[in-house]
Amino acid sequence: MSDLLAISILIFFGALFAMSEISIAAARKIKLRVMVDEGSKNAETVLALQEQPGRFFAMIQIALNAIAILGGIIGEQALAPYTSELVTVFYSGPSLEQISFLLSFFIITSLFILFADLLPKRIAMTMPEAVAIRVVNLMNMVTLGLTPFVLMFNGLSNLVLRIFKFPTEREEIVTTEDIVAVMEAGAQDGTLQQQEYHLIGSVFELDSLTLPSVMTTRETIISFDLSDDSTVISAAIQAQPHNQFLICDGSLDKLKGYVESKDILRQLLNGENVQLSEEIIKKDILYLPDTLTLSEALNAFKSANQTFAVVVNEYALVVGLVTIKDLISSFMGDLVSYNYEEQIIQRDADSWLVAGNTPVIDVIKQLNINYFPDMDQYETIAGFLIYVMKRIPKRTDSFIHDGFKFEAIDVEGVRVEQLLITRILDKTAQNTVDEISS
Structure with missing residues (x-):
């Protein structure tokens, strides 16, 4: 009976060490x-043990192997009388002792596997x-x-490893891929809402997208010239009620500053003609290079305490304008509501009208296109057309990429205003991006 008690104790300790x-x-x-952070000292001890796990695992292996050996020795002695009696019911020949030994070995091994290993580990x-926080102090004592x-x-x-x-030692570095994998698992299990999943995923894209993907392009910037009269300025403010307007002298590349709409409205409410005087023109324009990532641009806005910035290229020419609202909307997506014209309009189940200045990353998300080649060479879907065709597209020019047909349907001068993207159901279509490039 004492042997059975000893086996039970060994199984208990084996389960404890396995857990x-x-x-x-x-x-x-x-x-x-x-x-x-919530005040658990044991959790801090577990973290310290994970940083230097060598001694802990050495102790565990010593304990588990000692328990297994003792279990085998004691188990045979404890179960042999019972197994012999059981076997004699069916067999009493010369191999009785060997059969009893094998049966004892099988029973004791099964008990240890089930109760000292498998169940505790699960x-x-x-x-x-x-x-971990409940056993860590006991394990340190052992x-x-x-x-x-x-x-x-x-x-x-350690010597053998060297x-x-x-x-x-294990270096545990949490990478972006690890976090994305955790988010995907959370979204699939329902613990992470789809909006939260897309929001966090968009944040990781801030370092991969540059300012041209979210800025207002040069040709759509509303600005005033120093020579504009009161009528022109008043009509522009009514048509485009922005908070700030750039002031230039002849062209956007000769900026003099910017003016806030409230200063112009104050003049109009006082019954005065609008005067772009030095008193209302502010000179502190924030300039950002077009090579900045969205993450770097956010840091620049934070340091400069500005709400908008003029984007310039390497030749110091103005290529666009970006606001803090543009940057926020780039990763907030549908969680924020702005009054802007929808850039991707779905016509039916297999076709979409897409504005030429739509960022490629938005097209990828909306249409679930697998990839775009050489994405560092362009930012917008119009840029993709120009890059692939190696020329300015003409109306109805098209090609097929990744099972979608890209067709220019509205071209103004050298600018692609609108495209039609259609999912190709005909698998025999031969025209591809690779063929165009070649």
């Missing part, structure tokens, strides 16, 4: 750090952090008690 091993190894650092995997053996085996394992040039 400890899996839970401390599988405990997620992000959750542990949250628990530390429990620990389902809630690793909760288990490690301290087995210090001579731990130091010996840990030192030998000989074969394997790292002795």
Whole structure:
């Protein structure tokens, strides 16, 4: 009877060490750090143990192997009488002892596999952090008690790892891909809402998109010339009620500053003619190069405390204008509502009208197109057409890419105003981007 009690105790301790091993190894650092912020000292101890796991795992292996060996020795002695009686019911020949031994071995092994290994590890995997913070202090005490053996085996394992040039410690670096994978899993499980998923995903794109993908292009900027009279300025403000207007001298490349609409309205309400005088023209324009990423532009806005910036190219020519609202809408998407003309209009299940200045990244999201080649060479869908065709497209010019037909349907001068994108159902279509490029 004492042998059966000893087996039960060994199974209990085997389960404890197995749970400890899996839970401390599988405990997620992000959750542990949250628990530390909430005041959990044990979570801090688990984090420290994960940073230097060598001694802990050496102790676990010593304990588990010792328990397994003792379990085999005691188990055979404890179960042999019972298995012999059981076997004699069916067989009493010369192989009785061997059969009883094999049956005892099978039973004791099954008990250890089920109750000292499989079940404890499955429990620990389902809630690793909760288990880890409960066993970590006990495991540290056992490690301290087995210090001579731990130091010996840990030192030998480190020596072998160094000989074969394997790292002795794990470097856990959370990458963007890791975070995206976690978000996808959360979205699939329903713990992360679709809006939240798209919002977080858009934030990661801030470092891959540049200002031309969100700016108002040069030809659509509403500006005033120093020579404009009151009638022209008043009509422009009524037609385009912006907060600020650029002031130039002959062309946008000769900017003199900007004026706020409230200053012009004040003159009109006082019954005066609009005068673009030095008193209302502000000189502190924020200039940003068109090579900046959206993330860098946000930092520039934060430092300059401005609401808009003029985008210039490497030749110091004005190519567009960007506001803080443009940057926010680039990753907030449908979560914010602005009064702007929709750039992608779905005509039916397989065709879309797309404005030429629509960022390529928006087309990818809306139409689920797999890829665009050499995306660092262009920002907009019109730029994609020009890049692929190696010329300014004419009306009705088209090509097929990734199962979609791209057709220019509205071309004004050298500017592609609108495209028709159609999903191709005919799999035998031969015209491709690769053929055009060649």
